Amino acid sequence: MTKTTDHSRTLVLPLSSRQEWCWEWDRCYDGPYPSAVSLDCSTALRLLGPLDTGALRDAFAEVTLHHDALRLRLDGDRDLIAGVVRPQQTLSETPLPLEEAELPDVPPALLVDLSTRPFPVTERLGRADLLRAAPDHHILLTSFHHLVFDAASHHVFLRDLAGAYNSRVPGGAGGAGGAGEADGTAPRPAFSYLDLVRAENTPRSLEERALRLTERARLLRAYGSGDLLPGRTPGPPALRHRYDEEPFELSARRTGQLLHAARAARVSLYSLLAAAFATALGRHFGRDRLILSTPSHGRLRPEHHSAIGDFANMVQIPLDLSHGGGRGMLRHAHEAVREAAAAVDLPYGRLAETVLGRSGTDGFFRYALAHAELRLHGVTGWALDPQGDDAFPMHGLRTDVLPMHQDFSRLTYATRQSSDAAAATLSLSLTMTPDGRLTGALRHETTYHGPHTAHSVLNHLQEHLTALATPSGA
Numbered sequence: 001m002t003k004t005t006d007h008s009r010t011l012v013l014p015l016s017s018r019q020e021w022c023w024e025w026d027r028c029y030d031g032p033y034p035s036a037v038s039l040d041c042s043t044a045l046r047l048l049g050p051l052d053t054g055a056l057r058d059a060f061a062e063v064t065l066h067h068d069a070l071r072l073r074l075d076g077d078r079d080l081i082a083g084v085v086r087p088q089q090t091l092s093e094t095p096l097p098l099e100e101a102e103l104p105d106v107p108p109a110l111l112v113d114l115s116t117r118p119f120p121v122t123e124r125l126g127r128a129d130l131l132r133a134a135p136d137h138h139i140l141l142t143s144f145h146h147l148v149f150d151a152a153s154h155h156v157f158l159r160d161l162a163g164a165y166n167s168r169v170p171g172g173a174g175g176a177g178g179a180g181e182a183d184g185t186a187p188r189p190a191f192s193y194l195d196l197v198r199a200e201n202t203p204r205s206l207e208e209r210a211l212r213l214t215e216r217a218r219l220l221r222a223y224g225s226g227d228l229l230p231g232r233t234p235g236p237p238a239l240r241h242r243y244d245e246e247p248f249e250l251s252a253r254r255t256g257q258l259l260h261a262a263r264a265a266r267v268s269l270y271s272l273l274a275a276a277f278a279t280a281l282g283r284h285f286g287r288d289r290l291i292l293s294t295p296s297h298g299r300l301r302p303e304h305h306s307a308i309g310d311f312a313n314m315v316q317i318p319l320d321l322s323h324g325g326g327r328g329m330l331r332h333a334h335e336a337v338r339e340a341a342a343a344v345d346l347p348y349g350r351l352a353e354t355v356l357g358r359s360g361t362d363g364f365f366r367y368a369l370a371h372a373e374l375r376l377h378g379v380t381g382w383a384l385d386p387q388g389d390d391a392f393p394m395h396g397l398r399t400d401v402l403p404m405h406q407d408f409s410r411l412t413y414a415t416r417q418s419s420d421a422a423a424a425t426l427s428l429s430l431t432m433t434p435d436g437r438l439t440g441a442l443r444h445e446t447t448y449h450g451p452h453t454a455h456s457v458l459n460h461l462q463e464h465l466t467a468l469a470t471p472s473g474a
Contacts, residue, residue: 021348027363028418044402059164061095069193069309103131162392172395193309217354223318228424231448245441257469267334275333280460293370365421378432423448
């Protein structure tokens with residue numbers, strides 16, 4: 001587990017560079033903070049069998065004490081937090097409480113309700129409920145704000161919780177160090193999320209990062225950051241949007257050809273797809289420069305992989321389409337992707353503020369610096385490889401993670417700037433399936449980028465990928 005740090009309750013720290021992008025995004029939605037329910041990370045773990053609730057309570061306390069990020073809270077007046085451009089945070093000395101309640105006959109509705117309740121952000125940024133359906137049937141529902149939790153944190157949390165629980169029940173394997181020590185492997189490196197925040201805020205780090213941020217902002221402006229893609233609707237879009245998706249799928253044979261083309265050009269599959277997607281967008285909109293955006297997991301050091309916290313950030317990939325559609329464009333995209341990955345530690349809010357300016361205390365939407373988003377799942381790269389749920393067995397119990405579905409279609413944007421950026425950004429999400437196919441969809445706002453735009457862009461993308469898949473196309 002990560003090490004427990006001995007800090008005063010009055011210790012006040014700024015947000016990390018990774019937390020800042022989440023804070024900006026959170027403030028893009030209307031209503032009292034935190035109305036953006038999409039920014040919490042909830043897990044529903046079903047526990048079947050004779051549960052030792054005391055051991056689970058102690059295990060949960062141990063995990064939250066070892067992972068500093070789970071005890072962070074925003075510093076300041078709760079009623080004024082929403083208007084603060086960059087809040088500070090403090091560390092609680094006590095673990096998160098584990099509440100217990102009976103599970104009603106309609107659990108899905110309750111789980112969604114519990115997982116979307118606003119956080120008392122000046123008290124804590126997480127909560128946990130142990131729901132009892134029967135003596136041998138429980139659901140552990142944990143919800144953490146994205147400020148202190150990212151996608152990779154789910155597995156770390158459940159693995160460490162299982163290790164701590166097993167060390168407390170008769171016959172359970174494991175020890176206080178968690179799964180790493182239980183199976184005889186070397187203990188995971190000690191790490192404190194607060195150390196990451198401190199390291200980012202030394203005078204030398206701040207000075208070096210400010211120089212890099214200025215150069216990055218200059219590059220993004222040169223590629224049209226803030227110059228939105230034109231849409232069909234005249235005037236500004238409404239503050240509440242409707243989204244639709246156009247499916248996109250490649251056969252296993254075509255996907256294999258693209259993987260071969262990427263290897264031949266010595267680029268990643270993501271770089272190849274970025275080049276093709278940008279080219280398709282350029283053809284439809286008549287642009288020779290575009291910026292793609294993607295979330296990066298941001299876990300750059302080995303010890304980050306055993307830590308809980310928000311390490312992710314939005315990174316921007318500026319692409320110049322004058323390189324043509326062949327190998328030259330692939331190499332250009334590959335270098336742009338590498339440079340974007342190296343900028344993952346630049347605070348998103350400050351970067352957006354430098355490029356776009358700020359109107360009052362308005363937050364920046366997560367895609368505000370880019371024209372389109374490209375995500376690729378199931379392939380090593382931007383997202384950490386998923387790990388099986390069976391990696392955290394709890395002694396005497398059968399555990400499985402229940403799917404959590406939340407409806408975000410009714411969210412309303414708080415400002416015109418956020419609304420514009422959200423509507424104008426096209427988002428292509430692709431997944432590599434176990435049978436070797438690329439499948440996904442292009443998400444678009446229905447009145448700004450209607451189905452005609454989506455169909456046109458995907459047709460151009462299909463044509464370009466077909467060309468790349470042939471020996472002469474790369």
